[in-house]
Amino acid sequence: MKYDAIVIGAGANGLATAHYLARAGKRVLVVEQHQTADPSADIGWVPEAVIRDLGLTGAGLRIETPDPWITAPLPAGGTLExxxxxxxxxxxxxxxxxxxxxxxxxxxxxxxxxxxxxxxxxxxxxxxxxxxxxxxxxxxxxxxxxxxxxxxxxxxxxxxxxxxxxxxxxxxxxxxxxxxxxxxxxxxxxxxxxxxxxxxxxxxxxxxAGSAAGVFRPARSNVTQALSKVSGVEIRRGARATVLAKNGKATGVVLETSGETIEAPLVVSSAPPRATLQPLAIELYPDFARAVGNIRARGVVARGTLTLEQSPEYSTFCIAPSLDYLERAYDDAKYGKDSSAPYVEVQRTDGRVEVHVQFVPPGTHDGLADRVAQILKVRSNQVALQPVEESLYHGELTLDQILFMRPVPGWSRYRTPIDGLYLCGSGTHPGGGIPGAAGRNAAREIL
Structure with missing residues (x-):
């Protein structure tokens, strides 16, 4: 079967791009390396324009609005809600x-x-x-x-x-x-x-962005699940893809597990810019490849689950007792060590209790579960953590990596030097934490 476009990645941005292209009359294939979606990618503001344009309410979109939205322990006992x-x-x-x-x-x-x-x-x-x-x-x-x-x-x-x-x-x-x-x-x-x-x-x-006044934590939703239910595009899961290019032009993808080549004149990647572009650009566009290689996307977080006998009453429980506490946690990571007293946030969602731990540089997580368990006053075997090797947002959200400088200066409008290859993931404007926005913007540029 011939396709007009191939989209790499079935997260919120990849699926949003795919559906906008399909609604413009293109035959679209989405290839995704994982069998299931990562729910942590669905944290943040889902723009109303994306919800409306793609009919996500009818597809079962749910956006959580917990109240109270955060609970924090007080030094003298009790909590602040x-x-x-x-x-x-x-x-x-x-x-x-x-x-x-x-x-x-x-x-x-x-x-x-x-x-x-x-x-x-x-x-x-x-x-x-x-x-x-x-x-x-x-x-x-x-x-x-x-x-x-x-x-x-x-x-x-x-x-x-x-x-x-x-x-x-x-x-x-x-x-x-x-x-x-x-x-x-x-x-x-x-x-x-x-x-x-x-x-x-x-x-x-x-x-x-997108939160109500007085709510300073991004919302959680099932936006990726809702997007996957919207008809109009073919999704192939368990298919890790590499972009193919010839004479400076994208020609399709090759699936790594099967070796199958799928051709299309348009390829759009929601994967990290570095992973997508460096193998292709390093010979033909060395300056561009160097800029992409310099994108800061450092992993400093471990995520996982907390097993409790009963579901907690709070929606989000935050261990960050002061700015000094957070600064000291960062000091350890600055020198390549995991924090002896990290910032910990526990969230209850969809029958799970999830844990976010920061700062945890890659390769420094030995004994981390024990320290987190001690902070939360639970047993070590109740905490399961997995370090995130690279920024969840494919590039840190710093002033030199936003707007017209994201992913790199000169290439912020979703295009790349390779004709027919576009980006649409969190590594592009407006960045992570706004599922669907980059995908919508990229599709509008393509069309």
Missing amino acids: LSRDIGRSSEAIRRISPGDAAKWPDFCQRMRTLASVLERLYLVPPPDIESTDARELARIAGLGLYVRRRGKQTVIDLARILPMSIAELLDDWFESDVLKGLLGALGIWHLKQGPRSGGTAFNFLHHH
């Missing part, structure tokens, strides 16, 4: 800091406004700063006008906050170590950086 209701969260915070409680509503609204600006940027391809095309210049001007209409304070906040560290941002607002710790953890989410590293305030806002 933050609710989806800003007023109730303020009352909870008042028990540990009346001053912080008074500031909480304003903080929530200011962060929501800033995140809404990012949302606008994320739902379109990144600006082409080299273009002299009138339409592109008008689009860039429109984005600037949108920001300006949010008010003078928003313009000032964007210019000031995006390059800040999350520690600086939170120190400007709050005094409670526990509150700053649980919020600061979002600023270093999947980064090999500590809360005092510049640009972590941007990472905080990135992961707030």
Whole structure:
């Protein structure tokens, strides 16, 4: 059978691209190396445009909205629970800091406004700063006008906050170590950086995109499962694929297990840019290959499950008692060691209890389960962890690896130097934590 397009990867972005191409009349094959989807990839904001365009509600899409959205232990005993209701969260915070409680509503609204600006940027391809095309210049001007209409304070906040560290941002607002710790953890989410590293305030806002005001953890959903139920594309699982190219043009893929060659004039990869491009580009495009090889995508996380006799009452339990605690955890990773006191987050979802541990550089996880068990006050055999060797987002979300610099400067619009080969995964704009957005943007560029 002949295909118009082959998409590598059946995650949310790959499937989104495939369905948009299919709806434009193309015969599409999706090849996926795994038999089942990784549920951790379905953490984050699913844009309403993707839900609407692809009919995901009818396909059974579920987005979790837990309330309270986070629970954190207090040093003197008890817990701090933050609710989806800003007023109730303020009352909870008042028990540990009346001053912080008074500031909480304003903080929530200011962060929501800033995140809404990012949302606008994320739902379109990144600006082409080299273009002299009138339409592109008008689009860039429109984005600037949108920001300006949010008010003078928003313009000032964007210019000031995006390059800040999350520690600086939170120190400007709050005094409670526990509150700053649980919020600061979002600023270093999947980064090999500590809360005092510049640009972590941007990472905080990135992961707030799509969330309600006052909710500072990305939502979980079954978006990949819903996308796989939408008809219109063929999905072949257990099929690891390598891109084929001839004379600088993509010609299809070869399946590694069977050796089968499948031809198509268009190949779109949602795999990491480095894995997709370096084998192809290193001889023909050495400068491009070098830039791709320099993408920072360092693995610093271990993920796994926690076995409990009964399901916990909380939705998310966070062990990040202060910004100093997070910074010390990063200090160990900075020198290639796993943290003696890591940041730990436990989440209840779909009948499972999942564990996120940071910082865990590759090859440093001996005894990690014992340390995590001690922190959580459970037995070691109740904790099963697997280090993530590379960034879940195919590239860290830092200021030099976003917008028109993602995946690399000069190639941010999903194209590659290889004719007919496009990218659509988390390593492209707008990055990870927004399942389906990069896939939608890539399809629009292709079409």
